[in-house]
Amino acid sequence: MKYKSTRGGINPISFTEAVMMGLASDGGLIVPEKFPDVGDQLDELSLLTYPELAMTIISLFVGDDIPEKDLKSMIDISYSTFDHDDIIPIQSVGDLHIMELFHGPTLAFKDVALQFLGNLFEYILKRNNSTLNILGATSGDTGSAAISGVRGKGNMNIFILHPHQRVSRVQERQMTTVLDENVFNIAIQGTFDDGQRIIKALFNDLEFKKEYCLGAINSVNWARIVAQIVYYFYGALKLRSGSSSGKVQLCVPTGNFGNIFAGYAATCMGAPISKLILATNENNILARFFESGIYEKSQVKQTLSPSMDIQIASNFERYLYYLLGENAQKLNDYMYDFDKNGTIDIRSKIDKKGVTTFVAKSGSDKHTLEMIKKYYEHYNYLLDPHTAIGVGIAEQFLEDGERTLCLATAHPAKFGEAIKQALGNDVAIHDSISALTHLPTRCTILSADKHTIQSYLIESIASHNPNTKSDLRAHK
Numbered sequence: 001m002k003y004k005s006t007r008g009g010i011n012p013i014s015f016t017e018a019v020m021m022g023l024a025s026d027g028g029l030i031v032p033e034k035f036p037d038v039g040d041q042l043d044e045l046s047l048l049t050y051p052e053l054a055m056t057i058i059s060l061f062v063g064d065d066i067p068e069k070d071l072k073s074m075i076d077i078s079y080s081t082f083d084h085d086d087i088i089p090i091q092s093v094g095d096l097h098i099m100e101l102f103h104g105p106t107l108a109f110k111d112v113a114l115q116f117l118g119n120l121f122e123y124i125l126k127r128n129n130s131t132l133n134i135l136g137a138t139s140g141d142t143g144s145a146a147i148s149g150v151r152g153k154g155n156m157n158i159f160i161l162h163p164h165q166r167v168s169r170v171q172e173r174q175m176t177t178v179l180d181e182n183v184f185n186i187a188i189q190g191t192f193d194d195g196q197r198i199i200k201a202l203f204n205d206l207e208f209k210k211e212y213c214l215g216a217i218n219s220v221n222w223a224r225i226v227a228q229i230v231y232y233f234y235g236a237l238k239l240r241s242g243s244s245s246g247k248v249q250l251c252v253p254t255g256n257f258g259n260i261f262a263g264y265a266a267t268c269m270g271a272p273i274s275k276l277i278l279a280t281n282e283n284n285i286l287a288r289f290f291e292s293g294i295y296e297k298s299q300v301k302q303t304l305s306p307s308m309d310i311q312i313a314s315n316f317e318r319y320l321y322y323l324l325g326e327n328a329q330k331l332n333d334y335m336y337d338f339d340k341n342g343t344i345d346i347r348s349k350i351d352k353k354g355v356t357t358f359v360a361k362s363g364s365d366k367h368t369l370e371m372i373k374k375y376y377e378h379y380n381y382l383l384d385p386h387t388a389i390g391v392g393i394a395e396q397f398l399e400d401g402e403r404t405l406c407l408a409t410a411h412p413a414k415f416g417e418a419i420k421q422a423l424g425n426d427v428a429i430h431d432s433i434s435a436l437t438h439l440p441t442r443c444t445i446l447s448a449d450k451h452t453i454q455s456y457l458i459e460s461i462a463s464h465n466p467n468t469k470s471d472l473r474a475h476k
């Protein structure tokens with residue numbers, strides 16, 4: 001299996017090269033040359049446990065780049081950190097099914113991909129005898145999950161930018177209480193989009209990226225998509241026999257389009273998915289796009305579901321690429337227009353077949369609170385605010401005889417403030433969160449400015465890694 005860029009500017013690369021490259025060196029996103037098709041193997045796939053299914057699906061994308069036994073042990077270790085025997089349990093709640101993706105160490109779905117990516121990085125770096133400085137921006141959950149995936153691991157440092165005082169208190173503590181020497185938390189005085197813009201600019205500075213061995217852990221990294229594809233198969237295969245169509249509709253709370261892009265990929269590979277229901281909060285650029293064909297950014301609003309407070313969905317480029325019939329030139333033109341004008345209109349270009357897989361809607365904070373209350377009072381099931389947005393929207397798309405599966409993206413205890421607002425008191429408890437309260441923290445506050453961040457990286461890498469220091473002197 002080889003990989004290419006949505007912008008058409010790189011030669012075919014292998015899976016491990018794609019993982020190490022993160023953002024493609026031409027500024028695009030990495031995609032496979034072709035999606036593998038497993039539509040004729042669904043019966044066999046439905047018999048597998050989660051780690052077995054992960055091994056089967058992920059191998060298709062790795063090819064012969066990593067020996068099978070090494071890949072298998074990486075996958076087994078990655079999911080041994082989950083606190084549920086099924087790894088990803090599926091609950092039946094009211095008229096819906098809920099796939100709990102939050103049983104990993106930081107209690108959000110991002111652990112599913114980032115526990116694996118941490119082990120994958122470690123494996124590749126040891127094999128190549130090289131080092132990596134991981135750089136990522138987070139709206140809250142990616143940061144802690146990425147940090148948990150790589151803390152204390154050799155050959156790598158991690159630098160995570162989060163928007164100062166715009167992540168929940170728990171999210172902040174999950175990141176800043178990690179004191180391992182290879183972990184650097186940076187609170188920027190700006191929004192998540194500012195952080196993402198800075199990171200993109202640093203990655204696009206190819207000389208800097210190469211000299212400082214920068215690596216990406218954001219959902220632009222192809223390995224994250226691959227690990228996420230697995231649970232779309234898992235959920236759809238578990239429930240399909242209960243649907244008269246033999247397929248399942250999935251509802252996904254989305255901000256960056258990373259999670260749901262994996263759903264699109266799974267659908268392309270033959271997963272029994274009838275429809276992807278995209279759920280956003282009031283930051284609804286994606287919902288507006290699916291309603292109108294116009295992709296237009298507006299101001300970021302703070303909501304009760306902060307991990308979806310995003311206006312520019314970096315993974316949307318991958319989907320747009322397929323909508324445009326994998327035409328890199330057209331994609332370049334659209335991305336250029338979007339950067340310049342903040343809006344693109346692709347109504348006339350949409351391949352109708354691609355679009356009908358998706359429906360989309362947005363939900364308000366008020367609706368979020370109502371859903372948390374309703375599911376707690378009627379079904380004794382506690383939703384986190386992101387999942388609540390999805391559940392509220394999924395309810396509007398129920399179809400007789402068809403099964404609807406909602407992705408639960410976080411444990412409610414991560415967002416106690418919203419639970420308290422909905423129910424009057426905070427009943428969401430998790431031991432690992434209670435344990436954070438009294439731990440010491442470490443974090444640096446910096447302005448949301450590329451040069452400030454760049455200088456901080458250079459200094460930290462130099463002082464943390466003696467080899468790099470002498471390299472630096474040699475450069476002067």
Ligand SMILES: *Cc1c(COP(=O)(O)O)cnc(C)c1O
Nearest residue numbers: 141255256257258259307409410
């Ligand atoms: C990251 C996150 C999302 C959004 O995921 P995307 O991949 O950005 O669409 C939703 N819910 C929670 C809890 C998250 O952490």
